[in-house]
Amino acid sequence: MRIFGRARHRPSTDWRLATDRAFTLIGDGRYEDAGALLTRAADLEPWLSESWFNLALLHKFRHDWEQARTAGLRAVALLDRATGAPDWWNVGIAATALQDWPLARRAWQAYGLRVPVTASDTAGTSEPRGMELGGAAVRLSPEGEAEVVWGRRLDPARIEIQSIPLPSSGRRWGEVVLHDGVPHGERTLTAGGTLSAYPVFDEIELWAPSPVPTWVVLLEAATEDDRDALERLAADAGYAAEDWSSSVRLLCRSCSESRMPSDEGDGTVRQDPHDHSAPGQPGPLGHMSPGGPGQPWVPERECGLAAPAGLVRGLLDGWVADSPDTREWRDLEEVC
Structure with missing residues (x-):
């Protein structure tokens, strides 16, 4: 598992140890134990987008889409770049699973994809179509x-x-x-x-x-x-x-x-x-x-x-x- 390095400041040693151990546990399928460690990491460094990205990733593995959406939104709120971040892609997957179409559109657009708006859906409330x-x-x-x-x-x-x-x-x-x-x-x-x-x-x-x-x-x-x-x-x-x-x-x-x-x-x-x-x-x-x-x-x-x-x-x-x-x-x- 790769952890994307986008932090503005170097995370603490305890954060890195907890996160590394959590991804080892995820590789073994021990999601509950990994979740406890990633939650602790987020408590240690709540200002790091990686803390919430990693939690969103875990919730995606568990198919817990409500939690994946919540953690994903925390992650993107802390990003320091405009487009292309994988955090937005995970938000898009969670939003699609939940049929939260306004958020799905926002996620794909924030990632850098073009999402056409149909004449019958100018508010962007239905599922995205026509992305070809x-x-x-x-x-x-x-x-x-x-x-x-x-x-x-x-x-x-x-x-x-x-x-x-x-x-x-x-x-x-x-x-x-x-x-x-x-x-x-x-x-x-x-x-x-x-x-x-x-x-x-x-x-x-x-x-x-x-x-x-x-x-x-x-x-x-x-x-x-x-x-x-x-x-x-x-x-x-x-x-x-x-x-x-x-x-x-x-x-x-x-x-x-x-x-x-x-x-x-x-x-x-x-x-x-x-x-x-x-x-x-x-x-x-x-x-x-x-x-x-x-x-x-x-x-x-x-x-x-x-x-x-x-x-x-x-x-x-x-x-x-x-x-x-x-x-x-x-x-x-x-x-x-």
């Missing part, structure tokens, strides 16, 4: 069986999931997750000869659930075009299908948190986490990915579907009806 932050990846359950999926950034602290997560994640397509501000890793895509890098953020918690269930189904798709037809059919209906047989690869944590291309793997089966390639840029599932780049197409595909119960069978039947000689499905199961 683009796509990114998010690591679900970063402390567990982590899974990296693709999504659309709604603002600096939220991503809407656009991949179909595996059932082990407990997450669904279309859910919105709150994420941390510092990326851990990148995914790169090449389109039109241009290489683009996308950050991978760590999920903090679920912000908005999705009512759309996740299904797994086994397909017989004679060609890639047959597989693609199901994905288009689901998308046209406002939902999603994803060929997990080619879009999921297994990476060790070190690889996942580094810069990884999304259209090729390193040919090694690793333990975790699951890593979804971007739509149209399939990556291998471990070492023996059926139909991966440079490999022959395998008709049997394991596919994830995100669609309501009343629609999912109709989608699959309609897909088969369009080309009954080259398409079949079986073993449909709701998994999340």
